[in-house]
Amino acid sequence: MVNTRICAAVAVALFTAGSMPAADPQLTALVMPGAKVLAGVNVEQAKTTPFGQYVIGRVEQNDEALRRLMEATGFDPRRDIAEVLLASTGQPAGSHPPGLALVRGTFDVATISEAARANGGEVETRDGGTILSGPARRGAVAILNSSIAIAGQEADVLAALDRISTPTLLDPALAVQVNRLSTTHDAWVVSLVAPPIKGLPVNTIESTTLGIKFGANVDLSGEALTTTDQNADTLAATIRMFAAIAGANSRSSAAALLQGLNVTADARTVRLSLSIPEAQVEALFPARTTRPGVGRRGNGGPREGETTGWPGIREIRRPRPALRPVPPV
Numbered sequence: 001m002v003n004t005r006i007c008a009a010v011a012v013a014l015f016t017a018g019s020m021p022a023a024d025p026q027l028t029a030l031v032m033p034g035a036k037v038l039a040g041v042n043v044e045q046a047k048t049t050p051f052g053q054y055v056i057g058r059v060e061q062n063d064e065a066l067r068r069l070m071e072a073t074g075f076d077p078r079r080d081i082a083e084v085l086l087a088s089t090g091q092p093a094g095s096h097p098p099g100l101a102l103v104r105g106t107f108d109v110a111t112i113s114e115a116a117r118a119n120g121g122e123v124e125t126r127d128g129g130t131i132l133s134g135p136a137r138r139g140a141v142a143i144l145n146s147s148i149a150i151a152g153q154e155a156d157v158l159a160a161l162d163r164i165s166t167p168t169l170l171d172p173a174l175a176v177q178v179n180r181l182s183t184t185h186d187a188w189v190v191s192l193v194a195p196p197i198k199g200l201p202v203n204t205i206e207s208t209t210l211g212i213k214f215g216a217n218v219d220l221s222g223e224a225l226t227t228t229d230q231n232a233d234t235l236a237a238t239i240r241m242f243a244a245i246a247g248a249n250s251r252s253s254a255a256a257l258l259q260g261l262n263v264t265a266d267a268r269t270v271r272l273s274l275s276i277p278e279a280q281v282e283a284l285f286p287a288r289t290t291r292p293g294v295g296r297r298g299n300g301g302p303r304e305g306e307t308t309g310w311p312g313i314r315e316i317r318r319p320r321p322a323l324r325p326v327p328p329v
Contacts, residue, residue, distance in 0.1 A: 023182040024083055026148060027102040029167030030160045031087035036192040038174065040182055043105075044082040051214050051278050058285065072115040074108040081105040090193035100160060101151040107143050127161040177209055185211030185221075197238060204231045217275045224270045236265040239272060 023040050031038065046052035056078050059066065070076050083104040091097035109130050113123045116132045124131050129142040133154055140154040142161055150160045170178065174192055181188035189210045194203045210222040226232045243258045257280065263272045 022179050023085060024104050027083065027085040027104060028170060028178065030102055030148075030150060030163050031085070031100060031168050031170070032089060032098050032156065032159065033168055034089050035087045035168070035170065035174070036090035037086075037088045037190070038170075038178055039086040039187075039189040040178070041084045041187045042082075042182075043084060045186065046214075049214050051218070051281065054282055055285070072119075074111040080107065090191060098156045098159075099152055100156055101149075102160075103149040103151070104147060105149065107146050107149055109143050109146050112143070126158070127164055129161050129164075131157065131161075173207065177207070181209060181211045185213050187212040197235060200231060200234060200238070203227070205235070214278070217277055218281045220272075220274045220276075222272045226268050226270065229265075229267050232265040232268050232270050236263050236270045239263050239270070 023038075028038075047056065059078060066077075081103055085102040086100070087102065088099045089097045112132065113130060116123050120135055122133045122135075122137070129144045129150075131140055131142045133140040137154055139152065140157040142150045142157050144150070144161075144164070150157050152160075169175075171192065174190060177190040178188075181190060189208075191208045192206070194205045195208060196202070197205065204226055206225045206227060208222065208224045210220070213219045213221075224232075224235060226235055239261075240263050243261050243263075247255050247258050257274070257276055260276070261272060261274045263270065265271075
């Protein structure tokens with residue numbers, strides 16, 4: 001998978017706090033025309049928050065895949081990523097909608113390129129970008145000026161490079177929400193695609209947003225703009241019902257937290273909010289203990305030929321022998 005490690009880095013990134021600048025216009029200018037779904041994370045600021053440091057600290061120091069990635073490319077996602085933007089047209093999954101992961105950070109292009117070539121990948125320069133692709137050429141990563149990476153299917157990445165000279169203008173409704181959320185929240189999602197909600201007619205919802213802000217409490221806030229006041233009332237009632245059912249049928253700590261969910265309907269807009277103490281959020285992600293020398297698969301290492309997640313960079317060492325039980329003394 002071309003952008004497996006980038007996606008993993010995005011997961012590590014969801015934790016920021018404080019006032020923030022708007023989403024980087026260099027990234028938004030590269031999204032595909034007709035984009036209807038955008039999600040962003042300000043990773044740079046995450047590193048200053050207790051929860052951000054907690055999540056980064058949970059990345060296993062002896063994670064073989066991450067260690068190989070850093071050794072081969074000089075790229076450490078915990079250190080080198082500043083901002084992440086995900087973009088999609090929001091088309092049905094069966095039609096393979098265009099999707100891009102755009103990352104602002106620091107990339108050692110020479111080292112990454114050398115590692116790709118050494119492991120069978122292809123490297124080329126086009127429109128000011130260095131393009132890395134695997135042997136199958138189904139996915140690619142382009143790096144611009146050592147500070148921006150674009151990952152996705154090769155055709156989508158190449159199209160993004162073409163937009164360097166002709167930047168994308170976001171849908172006005174999308175642009176307003178992106179600007180609002182990216183300056184007031186730490187992680188956010190905006191969608192102009194109607195999600196399927198059981199009990200509501202298709203295309204009842206015109207847009208949805210979700211924002212997350214980290215601090216002493218983790219605050220979540222969301223909005224859904226519906227087509228009519230009645231649909232807003234129905235949607236609010238549906239959300240309350242699902243939250244009540246989840247809380248009643250589960251003893252998990254996550255379900256208990258839903259008891260604090262606040263849902264209101266105001267004309268055509270449904271608003272929801274939830275505030276959780278930061279310590280309780282940490283408790284949802286308990287640290288995983290790993291025996292020294294034992295990989296995640298339990299056999300002490302990866303399979304031969306396993307990909308590192310970057311195009312053309314593959315594991316070439318054979319796995320270490322499996323650990324044998326120690327006979328009783």
